[in-house]
Amino acid sequence: xxxxxxxxxxxxxxxxxxxxxxxxxxxxxxxxxxxxxxxxxxxxxxxxxxxxxxxxxxxxxxxxxxxxxxxxxxxxxxxxxxxxxxxxxxxxxxxxxxxxxxxxxxxxxxxxxxxxxxxxxxxxxxxxxxxxxxxxxxxxxxxxxxxxxxxxxxxxxxxxxxxxxxxxxxxxxxxxxxxxxxxxxxxxxxxxxxxxxxxxxxxxxxxxxxxxxxxxxxxxxxxxxxxxxxxxxxxxxxxxxxxxxxxxxxxxxxxxxxxxxxxxxxxxxxxxxxxxxxxxxxxxxxxxxxxx
Amino acid sequence: xxxxxxxxxxxxxxxxxxxxxxxxxxxxxxxxxxxxxxxxxxxxxxxxxxxxxxxxxxxxxxxxxxxxxxxxxxxxxxxxxxxxxxxxxxxxxxxxxxxxxxxxxxxxxxxxxxxxxxxxxxxxxxxxxxxxxxxxxxxxxxxxxxxxxxxxxxxx
Ligand SMILES: Cc1cc2nc3c(=O)[nH]c(=O)nc-3n(C[C@H](O)[C@H](O)[C@H](O)COP(=O)(O)OP(=O)(O)OC[C@H]3O[C@@H](n4cnc5c(N)ncnc54)[C@H](O)[C@@H]3O)c2cc1C
Ligand code: FES
Ligand code: FES
Numbered sequence: 001x002x003x004x005x006x007x008x009x010x011x012x013x014x015x016x017x018x019x020x021x022x023x024x025x026x027x028x029x030x031x032x033x034x035x036x037x038x039x040x041x042x043x044x045x046x047x048x049x050x051x052x053x054x055x056x057x058x059x060x061x062x063x064x065x066x067x068x069x070x071x072x073x074x075x076x077x078x079x080x081x082x083x084x085x086x087x088x089x090x091x092x093x094x095x096x097x098x099x100x101x102x103x104x105x106x107x108x109x110x111x112x113x114x115x116x117x118x119x120x121x122x123x124x125x126x127x128x129x130x131x132x133x134x135x136x137x138x139x140x141x142x143x144x145x146x147x148x149x150x151x152x153x154x155x156x157x158x159x160x161x162x163x164x165x166x167x168x169x170x171x172x173x174x175x176x177x178x179x180x181x182x183x184x185x186x187x188x189x190x191x192x193x194x195x196x197x198x199x200x201x202x203x204x205x206x207x208x209x210x211x212x213x214x215x216x217x218x219x220x221x222x223x224x225x226x227x228x229x230x231x232x233x234x235x236x237x238x239x240x241x242x243x244x245x246x247x248x249x250x251x252x253x254x255x256x257x258x259x260x261x262x263x264x265x266x267x268x269x270x271x272x273x274x275x276x277x278x279x280x281x282x283x284x285x286x287x288x289x290x291x292x
Numbered sequence: 293x294x295x296x297x298x299x300x301x302x303x304x305x306x307x308x309x310x311x312x313x314x315x316x317x318x319x320x321x322x323x324x325x326x327x328x329x330x331x332x333x334x335x336x337x338x339x340x341x342x343x344x345x346x347x348x349x350x351x352x353x354x355x356x357x358x359x360x361x362x363x364x365x366x367x368x369x370x371x372x373x374x375x376x377x378x379x380x381x382x383x384x385x386x387x388x389x390x391x392x393x394x395x396x397x398x399x400x401x402x403x404x405x406x407x408x409x410x411x412x413x414x415x416x417x418x419x420x421x422x423x424x425x426x427x428x429x430x431x432x433x434x435x436x437x438x439x440x441x442x443x444x445x446x447x448x
Contacts, residue, residue, distance in 0.1 A: 002315070004313070008356075035336060039336055042315075042353070103424060105339065106354075108345075108348045191424045
């Protein structure tokens with residue numbers, strides 16, 4: 001099908017985009033990579049009367065770092081993230097996960113900001129934002145505010161952004177040298193949305209004891225799901241197989257809430273979550289310098 | 293309301309008036325008559341509409357023509373100089389029987405051009421991965437994979 005008619009603006013400055021959003025918040029949509037919005041418009045699920053195209057706003061497409069954190073402009077393309085050296089060294093979890101997002105043809109257009117604001121529970125980037133404790137900068141004509149990733153996702157395709165706000169930057173603290181990581185998912189075909197996926201982080205002290213852990217799941221509820229109890233059960237402990245088994249059981253049976261879809265039942269998703277958690281924890285421990 | 297855009301397609305410049313809602317795939321096919329770019333699903337899944345946008349493969353069904361203003365596009369028609377001088381990738385598809393009905397082929401070729409540039413010696417695994425965003429209902433992919441291997445040899 002074809003999209004319904006709309007008016008089109010392509011500002012070159014963020015300031016212009018903000019003022020357009022302020023005037024037209026109720027009828028306008030921001031166009032980033034278009035890889036979620038345009039399919040929805042083609043199906044007329046969404047019919048904005050005005051599109052504000054952010055593709056000319058050069059000042060939103062950077063990836064830089066300061067002393068402790070990466071700063072990524074919302075218009076940085078998924079393909080840019082994939083090959084960025086700072087991301088590879090500072091946040092190897094993100095580097096490992098980006099190639100799982102769709103296909104190269106989609107990543108060439110799709111942006112980090114678009115995927116985060118789209119807040120699809122099956123998407124990788126929202127999960128990574130939670131796992132990496134991202135801070136998200138929202139801006140409107142009246143000013144800017146920072147939102148922690150854990151407060152940003154507000155349910156299925158819903159975020160904490162106000163209608164006139166634009167997500168402008170993502171701040172990611174560097175991963176520590178003692179933190180191991182792993183990203184794993186199962187998809188029917190490479191590049192498809194996954195049936196289940198997990199991002200795991202494990203920090204070990206010099207004695208090999210776990211000081212911090214994180215387990216965040218995709219396609220496991222109405223947003224990215226942070227399995228806090230399972231992660232907590234690992235902290236302060238030497239990570240044995242039995243402990244990992246029980247954390248995997250806790251996360252997959254109690255903390256996630258998968259809905260199933262045409263490809264899978266919720267039971268199978270829970271099974272996948274359990275298997276993936278054990279595998280991901282092992283890999284993360286190894287990368288943290290542990291014995292497993 | 294229409295807007296005037298100027299787009300370079302296969303090294304030729306075109307200026308046209310377009311409605312904002314016109315998809316680039318429809319612009320190429322209906323406005324420019326370049327019907328080599330096929331349209332299968334219009335939601336980014338099948339890959340038939342893949343083209344090069346400033347040298348990178350993208351879905352032409354997920355971008356508006358108006359966004360192509362000032363940009364450089366290559367479609368499947370831009371690969372061969374004429375019908376007796378196919379691009380080595382096209383020649384390989386012919387020789388290795390990499391197509392049957394041909395519906396998916398333009399998108400497959402436009403996916404593989406940048407892929408082979410970045411991976412001149414691809415493994416079978418890498419080839420299959422690169423093809424994951426292009427659906428083919430006919431070949432079962434085996435002969436497409438063979439064609440890509442042959443093309444990599446020819447293009448050395
Ligand atoms: C075939 C196919 C397969 C895919 N597979 C996957 C997959 O496996 N995993 C995955 O995660 N994704 C997948 N995607 C989605 C892809 O990653 C999208 O690029 C992404 O979800 C949206 O990013 P975008 O830049 O294209 O945003 P757009 O589609 O342009 O925008 C999405 C939404 O966010 C809003 N928005 C965009 N930028 C901003 C901003 N800066 N501030 C406020 N609002 C904003 C828009 O108004 C719109 O509502 C797939 C897409 C396709 C077509
Ligand atoms: S028509 Fe564009 S991907 Fe199917
Ligand atoms: S050759 Fe018929 S779809 Fe691929």
